[in-house]
Amino acid sequence: MSLVSGVEAEAKKVPYRAESHGKGRGATSHAISLLDHRTLRRSLMLLGLALVLAFGLSVFVGRYPAPGVIPLERLATDELARRLVFHLRLPRLLTALLLGMTLGAAGMVFQLIFSNPLVEPGFLGVSQGAAFGAAFSIVFLGGTALFTQVSAALFALLGLALSYTLARRLRYGGWMLRLILAGIAVSALFSAGLGLLKYLADPLTQLPEITFWLLGGLSGLTWGKLLSTLPAVLLGLTVMYLYRWRLNVLSLDERIAFSLGVAAGRERALLILAAVLPTAALISVTGMIGWVGLIVPHIARRLFRADTRFSLPASMLLGGVFTLLCDDLARTLLPGEIPLGILTSLFGAAIFLFLMMTQPTKHVTKGA
Amino acid sequence: MRTPILSFRDVSFGYHVGHPVLEGVNFEMRPGRIAAVLGPNGAGKTTLLYLALGWLTPWRGEIRFAGIRLSDLSSRTRGRHMALVPQSEYTPFDYSALEYALLGRTPHLSPLEMPSEEDVDIALHAMEQVGIAHLARNPVPTLSGGERQLLLIARALAQIATPPSPTTSEALLLLDEPTAHLDLRNKVRIIEIMRRLRDAGVSILMTNHEPDVVLAVADDVLLIEPGHPPQFGPLQEIFTAEALSRVYGIPLRLLQTDGHRHVVWT
Numbered sequence: 353m354s355l356v357s358g359v360e361a362e363a364k365k366v367p368y369r370a371e372s373h374g375k376g377r378g379a380t381s382h383a384i385s386l387l388d389h390r391t392l393r394r395s396l397m398l399l400g401l402a403l404v405l406a407f408g409l410s411v412f413v414g415r416y417p418a419p420g421v422i423p424l425e426r427l428a429t430d431e432l433a434r435r436l437v438f439h440l441r442l443p444r445l446l447t448a449l450l451l452g453m454t455l456g457a458a459g460m461v462f463q464l465i466f467s468n469p470l471v472e473p474g475f476l477g478v479s480q481g482a483a484f485g486a487a488f489s490i491v492f493l494g495g496t497a498l499f500t501q502v503s504a505a506l507f508a509l510l511g512l513a514l515s516y517t518l519a520r521r522l523r524y525g526g527w528m529l530r531l532i533l534a535g536i537a538v539s540a541l542f543s544a545g546l547g548l549l550k551y552l553a554d555p556l557t558q559l560p561e562i563t564f565w566l567l568g569g570l571s572g573l574t575w576g577k578l579l580s581t582l583p584a585v586l587l588g589l590t591v592m593y594l595y596r597w598r599l600n601v602l603s604l605d606e607r608i609a610f611s612l613g614v615a616a617g618r619e620r621a622l623l624i625l626a627a628v629l630p631t632a633a634l635i636s637v638t639g640m641i642g643w644v645g646l647i648v649p650h651i652a653r654r655l656f657r658a659d660t661r662f663s664l665p666a667s668m669l670l671g672g673v674f675t676l677l678c679d680d681l682a683r684t685l686l687p688g689e690i691p692l693g694i695l696t697s698l699f700g701a702a703i704f705l706f707l708m709m710t711q712p713t714k715h716v717t718k719g720a
Numbered sequence: 721m722r723t724p725i726l727s728f729r730d731v732s733f734g735y736h737v738g739h740p741v742l743e744g745v746n747f748e749m750r751p752g753r754i755a756a757v758l759g760p761n762g763a764g765k766t767t768l769l770y771l772a773l774g775w776l777t778p779w780r781g782e783i784r785f786a787g788i789r790l791s792d793l794s795s796r797t798r799g800r801h802m803a804l805v806p807q808s809e810y811t812p813f814d815y816s817a818l819e820y821a822l823l824g825r826t827p828h829l830s831p832l833e834m835p836s837e838e839d840v841d842i843a844l845h846a847m848e849q850v851g852i853a854h855l856a857r858n859p860v861p862t863l864s865g866g867e868r869q870l871l872l873i874a875r876a877l878a879q880i881a882t883p884p885s886p887t888t889s890e891a892l893l894l895l896d897e898p899t900a901h902l903d904l905r906n907k908v909r910i911i912e913i914m915r916r917l918r919d920a921g922v923s924i925l926m927t928n929h930e931p932d933v934v935l936a937v938a939d940d941v942l943l944i945e946p947g948h949p950p951q952f953g954p955l956q957e958i959f960t961a962e963a964l965s966r967v968y969g970i971p972l973r974l975l976q977t978d979g980h981r982h983v984v985w986t
Contacts, residue, residue: 383844384837386818386856469812594832600819601826605809610775611894612879613799613827658813661834 392662395655399669403449406676410445411437413680415687444573448679448692449672450585451570451634452644456671457592458627459645460652460664464603465620466528472645473631476531476624477538481511482635484542487549487562495561501577501636507542508632512624514538527606527617568639568693570679581633588630592664595623599660641693643700644671650707674699723787724748725892725923726772731781733764733771741767745781747942747952751890754914754924755952756934758959759944760968765927768942769894772925773804786890799827801890803876807897808868811860817871818856821847824878839878846877850913866906869898873913880922893917895926899933911937931964931972931983943967 412421416436426433458473466475474480485507489500518534525533553559595602601609602620609616635641652667678695726749734740741764749755757765770776771783774790783790785802803824811820821843825835835843847853850870855863863871873895880891898914899907914924914937928934934941934955941958944950945967951958964972964983975982 383818383840386844387816387822387840464813467812597834598826598831600815601823603811603813604823605806607770607773607775608804608806608809610795611773611799611802611804612823613794613796615795619831653813657819658815659819 387659389662392656396662396665396669399666399673403669403672403676406673407445407449410448410676410680411441414441414683419684439575440573443575443578444570444679445676447573447578447581447634447638448570448675450578450581450589450630451638451641452648452671452673452675453589453668454585454630454634454671455641455644455675456648456652456667456669457589457664458631459671460649460660460667461592461599461623461627462645463649464599464660465623466532467603468528468532469650470646471532473627474640474642474645476515476535476628477511477542478508478628478632479511479635479640480539480542480546481514482508482632483566483640484546484549485510486565486636486639487546487553490558490561490565491549491553495558497572497577500565501580504636505632508628508636511538511542512628512632564691565639566693567691568635568641568696569682569689569691570638571689573637577637581630581637584633585630588626589668591626592623593668595619595626596664597659597661599623599664600658639691639693641675642697643704644675644696647700647704647707648674651703654707722751724784725751725786725890726925727784728771729782729784731771731778731783733767733776733778740779742771742944742950744949746949749923749925749940751786751923752918752921753939754918754926754937755940755942756938757925757927757942757944758931758934758967759950760946761929763944763946765944766896768944769804769896769925769927772892773802773894774798785892796827799879800882801880802892802894803879805869805872805876805893805895805898807900808865809872814859814861816856817852817858817860817863817867818843818847820860820871821874821878824875827879842881843874843878846874846881847871849877849916850874851909866902866909869902869906869910870913873898873910877917891921892923892925895924897927897929899928899930907933931959935959935981935983 414422414436416422416433417426417430422433422437427437455473462471462473462475463469482504485503485505486500488507489495489503493499493503515531515534515538518538519527519530522530522534524530550559550562553562598619601612601614602616602623604612604616606616631645648671649663649667652663652670655670656663656666675692675696678699679692682690682692682695728745728747731745732740732743734742745768757768759765767776771778774783774793777791785793785798790798818840822835822840824846825839825843828839829835844853844856847856850873852867852870852874855867855871860868860871873893876893880893895914898910902910911933914926918924918939938955940953941955942950942952943958943963951963959974961972961974964974971986973984973986975984
């Protein structure tokens with residue numbers, strides 16, 4: 353049997369819309385309105401406002417002088433309250449903010465580049481490398497804050513470098529699959545090493561320290577620690593933000609990206625670096641903070657749709673809000689501080705399950 | 721004679737040393753025509769398409785686009801004149817169809833540039849050209865197979881569009897099995913679209929498994945017969961019952977009804 357007789361007859365009946373490629377304002381504003389850019393931009397502004405409010409609120413929330421909010425006049429009269437806010441709380445809040453923004457943006461970058469909604473920046477041996485590095489410093493190098501930070505950052509980058517080199521040498525599957533496999537293997541190596549270090553560690557002094565670092569937390573953050581992370585963090589955030597539209601293209605199949613004239617390999621490497629460097633710098637001072645990089649991009653896409661031109665900045669802002677609020681709870685809920693990593697994992701996992709159980713049937717853009 | 725839009729000169733290629741997939745490929749494709757690459761499974765049809773794109777580099781020989789060696793073209797220039805339409809594409813993310821078509825504008829933008837309103841216009845117009853402008857807001861994962869294929873073509877059209885004229889004569893579309901897995905109605909739509917693009921001056925190189933689709937739309941045919949140098953020429957000359965029977969290894973006949981030819985097997 354043949355198709356073509358039917359083909360000829362049907363071809364004439366296929367309806368086409370009149371071609372109205374007008375260069376006038378009318379056609380233009382019609383096309384752009386289909387993308388809802390104005391609504392998305394307004395929602396981003398609202399989200400930015402929410403972040404400012406969350407930050408403002410966090411400055412006053414704490415357990416001094418009593419659990420709750422510090423009254424403004426207290427700040428004016430109480431020297432201790434002022435010192436507490438400026439020397440302890442402010443650097444801590446700024447770190448929480450930058451940590452949330454970085455993890456949110458880096459998670460989005462990883463999910464797009466690996467075209468996989470289930471990866472996050474700790475992937476590729478980065479998190480396990482940092483954990484091993486911190487434990488190594490605690491057990492063998494005396495565990496001063498500086499050593500732990502440098503060691504964690506170095507091993508995080510070593511994890512990335514190892515994953516990358518291994519992936520190049522693997523003889524199995526496509527590039528992305530090889531990276532994922534290499535990342536899993538390197539993470540497993542570091543986590544075995546971590547287990548060994550925990551076994552070797554002094555159970556009274558070193559083990560609690562390792563455990564505390566693994567749970568992650570922002571207590572003891574100083575301006576100095578914050579400043580040491582700033583160059584990597586600001587650079588990484590800027591690069592990711594500037595690439596916010598291009599990131600869409602980098603999520604496409606390599607051959608399609610090539611057809612679009614994009615050297616996808618090079619640009620992906622640049623963005624992975626822009627995501628991993630600030631992540632490594634921050635977790636080296638905060639310890640492991642789970643789930644932010646995984647869950648925040650999902651919420652951002654749910655609210656702002658897939659186009660990373662908007663969902664990437666949204667992911668940054670949402671990450672900031674999420675981490676700030678979690679840290680507020682970490683500081684105030686109990687007399688002793690709750691490790692931040694526990695709370696981000698708890699709420700992150702809860703929100704994740706909620707999102708998965710309420711898949712939207714209609715795709716509408718909601719304000720934040 | 722006008723410069724060929726695409727020319728292969730003595731091109732050989734293989735994925736493993738000592739095992740060439742294609743050998744001695746020679747052809748010159750004139751602009752504004754539809755050429756179909758035909759051959760059995762595994763003969764190297766898609767490989768040929770990726771060689772034309774520049775994604776694969778030939779072992780030997782030379783490939784030129786509009787008279788320029790492929791290796792001498794900057795990737796952005798190449799991207800503005802040559803677009804790949806894959807057989808299928810998967811995205812786990814909920815892009816709207818218009819956002820997806822807009823990605824075709826990439827070679828017209830520098831890495832940090834955002835698409836302008838004009839780019840959005842061009843993308844929507846490309847969707848109009850293939851008749852899916854009404855789906856602009858629909859999420860890609862909710863589109864049917866046929867609609868997705870049309871969207872991939874629209875993205876390619878947005879890619880080669882150079883304002884003010886929506887298409888350029890120095891544009892080549894590379895279509896990998898554009899009608900595979902499509903029902904009759906969608907096949908007809910794709911065929912009709914390819915014809916209209918050709919009439920607008922776009923050159924098309926496509927791989928295809930279906931002799932009937934090739935008969936309906938192709939001007940030229942590149943017939944790949946395993947173990948022999950591929951033959952290239954006008955449809956009437958290359959597309960014969962003997963050649964097809966030999967290439968596919970089964971007896972095939974060409975029938976003529978109402979002025980149209982059909983391939984039948986017995």
